[in-house]
Amino acid sequence: MPHFHPSGSLLMDYAAGTLPEAISLLVATHLTYCPDCRKEVQALEAVGGAMLESLPPTDVKTDLATVLAKLALPEASAPDAPLAGEPWMPRPVRRALAGIATTPAKPLPWKRVTGALSEIRLTTPSRTPGGRTRLMRIAAGGAMPEHTHGGTEYVLVLKGGFSDQFGHYLPGDLSISTADHTHTPIADDDGDCICLAVVDGTLKLTGVMGWVVNRFVRF
Numbered sequence: 001m002p003h004f005h006p007s008g009s010l011l012m013d014y015a016a017g018t019l020p021e022a023i024s025l026l027v028a029t030h031l032t033y034c035p036d037c038r039k040e041v042q043a044l045e046a047v048g049g050a051m052l053e054s055l056p057p058t059d060v061k062t063d064l065a066t067v068l069a070k071l072a073l074p075e076a077s078a079p080d081a082p083l084a085g086e087p088w089m090p091r092p093v094r095r096a097l098a099g100i101a102t103t104p105a106k107p108l109p110w111k112r113v114t115g116a117l118s119e120i121r122l123t124t125p126s127r128t129p130g131g132r133t134r135l136m137r138i139a140a141g142g143a144m145p146e147h148t149h150g151g152t153e154y155v156l157v158l159k160g161g162f163s164d165q166f167g168h169y170l171p172g173d174l175s176i177s178t179a180d181h182t183h184t185p186i187a188d189d190d191g192d193c194i195c196l197a198v199v200d201g202t203l204k205l206t207g208v209m210g211w212v213v214n215r216f217v218r219f
């Protein structure tokens with residue numbers, strides 16, 4: 001069971017479908033590790049559905065039933081989407097890896113960044129400007145190099161673990177650091193640490209209003 005979770009507003013924006021693709025991938029991956037947050041997202045989806053039902057249908061251009069049907073679709077609505085990567089990886093990550101044409105049979109295309117750090121850059125369809133999504137692999141006992149970035153950095157542990165001054169992070173744990181917080185993660189000694197990392201300079205959480213705004217703009 002993870003100890004570090006997405007905030008309530010992140011979960012709400014995830015449930016409302018208002019998150020940028022990269023952050024949505026991150027939350028979806030956390031959910032595969034975390035029954036508590038899965039429960040919370042289900043509850044939020046129920047609330048969002050009820051909110052839509054309470055609105056007068058004349059305000060909606062499309063049939064409300066169609067909207068609700070779309071709402072009811074789980075995030076992982078494409079079970080047949082191609083998978084790549086390694087079998088232990090959560091499905092959302094394996095789907096993202098399929099986007100860079102890595103077949104399960106091929107070894108992952110890790111690129112060495114420093115002695116201890118390798119990465120695979122992932123492309124996500126609606127990347128925000130300056131946003132970057134990648135898998136990071138830090139060698140056992142290795143330190144992530146000091147780095148600067150203009151936005152918020154999200155690091156979700158997939159395998160192994162790392163520590164920084166804020167805590168010890170294990171699979172499923174989400175570390176969020178802003179440009180103001182410098183931290184130097186160091187991988188655990190007992191094996192490589194593999195993480196999903198997203199840097200996003202533009203994320204705006206919209207909370208509950210995301211439901212209404214996003215749904216009515218989109219449909």
Ligand SMILES: [Zn+2]
Pocket residue numbers: 002004005006030034036037038
């Ligand atoms: Zn959680």
